[in-house]
Amino acid sequence: MMAKLTFSGHESFHCRSLWLKKGYDFIAQERNFNSPDSVVDLGVGKNMVSSINFWMKSFGLVKKENKISDFANFIFGKNGVDPYLENPATLWLLHYHLVTESYASIYSLVFNDFRKKRIEFNKIQLLNFLKHKCEEFSTLFNENTVNRDITVFLRNYVRPTNVNKNIEDQFSGLLIDIDIVTALKKYDEEESSWYKIENKERQDLPAEIVLFGILCNDKYEDSITFDELLFGGNSIGNIFALSPKGLLWKIEIITKKYKSITFTEDAGIRVLQFKSKPNKWDVLKHYYAK
Numbered sequence: 001m002m003a004k005l006t007f008s009g010h011e012s013f014h015c016r017s018l019w020l021k022k023g024y025d026f027i028a029q030e031r032n033f034n035s036p037d038s039v040v041d042l043g044v045g046k047n048m049v050s051s052i053n054f055w056m057k058s059f060g061l062v063k064k065e066n067k068i069s070d071f072a073n074f075i076f077g078k079n080g081v082d083p084y085l086e087n088p089a090t091l092w093l094l095h096y097h098l099v100t101e102s103y104a105s106i107y108s109l110v111f112n113d114f115r116k117k118r119i120e121f122n123k124i125q126l127l128n129f130l131k132h133k134c135e136e137f138s139t140l141f142n143e144n145t146v147n148r149d150i151t152v153f154l155r156n157y158v159r160p161t162n163v164n165k166n167i168e169d170q171f172s173g174l175l176i177d178i179d180i181v182t183a184l185k186k187y188d189e190e191e192s193s194w195y196k197i198e199n200k201e202r203q204d205l206p207a208e209i210v211l212f213g214i215l216c217n218d219k220y221e222d223s224i225t226f227d228e229l230l231f232g233g234n235s236i237g238n239i240f241a242l243s244p245k246g247l248l249w250k251i252e253i254i255t256k257k258y259k260s261i262t263f264t265e266d267a268g269i270r271v272l273q274f275k276s277k278p279n280k281w282d283v284l285k286h287y288y289a290k
Contacts, residue, residue: 004137005134005139006103007142007145007146010051010055010104011048011051011054012151013047013048014173015174017174019174020061020076020085020174022042024056024061024076028068056072057103058098060072060101061075061097070281074281087288089205089206089208092205093284095178095240096212096216096240099111100234107153108234109129109130111197111238112233112234113129115197116238119196120195120196123154123193126150127150130150131143131146155173157175157176159176159179159183160183178205181196199242200246201245202242202250205242206287207254207257208286210240210250211258211261215283216280223271223274224273226247226272230244258278260275260277261274261275262275
């Protein structure tokens with residue numbers, strides 16, 4: 001799935017909700033993040049400029065040579081469907097791309113691997129897991145760097161439980177509202193903060209976003225087993241933390257809307273089949289048109 005592991009680049013800043021729109025407009029105007037004027041143009045500090053650049057790449061909004069992706073144009077372009085991220089479905093799309101791009105390794109590792117081993121976890125357990133992965137991928141492990149990645153990861157997803165004077169900063173994590181990583185009231189002698197990524201039905205996750213995720217996976221043929229959809233690498237089950245019941249529910253909605261897609265069970269083997277695959281962008285356009 002990943003040829004190498006990469007950590008850092010975010011300058012210890014989690015992604016704020018307006019940063020991606022700012023970054024898109026900045027690049028669309030052919031501006032350069034390395035330019036001395038970028039601080040003034042973006043209205044943020046120098047380190048935040050680097051962080052915005054990092055998150056644009058991490059979410060798959062920018063490809064090689066600073067080229068804006070089709071996904072970025074679809075969301076933020078002149079006729080973009082949700083440039084100010086007002087629809088929760090867009091946050092699920094951003095989460096999907098953050099995991100599958102693997103530009104920031106921690107997101108793919110957590111949702112594809114770590115959460116299978118532990119539904120509930122603390123920072124020490126996640127740090128040890130990432131250390132093991134660095135050894136597996138022959139990647140130099142720097143504890144301070146990886147700890148910062150863990151902190152930023154949690155700030156992107158976890159709704160704060162303790163509110164202090166920095167309330168605006170605490171609640172600015174881009175993906176808080178999808179509620180996929182939650183804080184737990186659980187304590188032990190070594191670590192007081194615990195977190196949970198639980199398989200759920202995800203009623204607020206549109207079936208069209210699930211179908212888009214299936215259509216984006218290049219390794220899928222016209223027939224895909226239910227287990228592959230639930231447990232495979234970069235599967236919708238992994239990325240969206242779907243329960244079996246939740247995935248079945250999404251598939252039922254999909255097959256009712258698209259007659260070219262069927263779901264069968266034969267000798268205990270459940271399979272999603274495409275007679276013809278819809279265009280993934282058309283699927284999203286139909287959803288946002290509603």
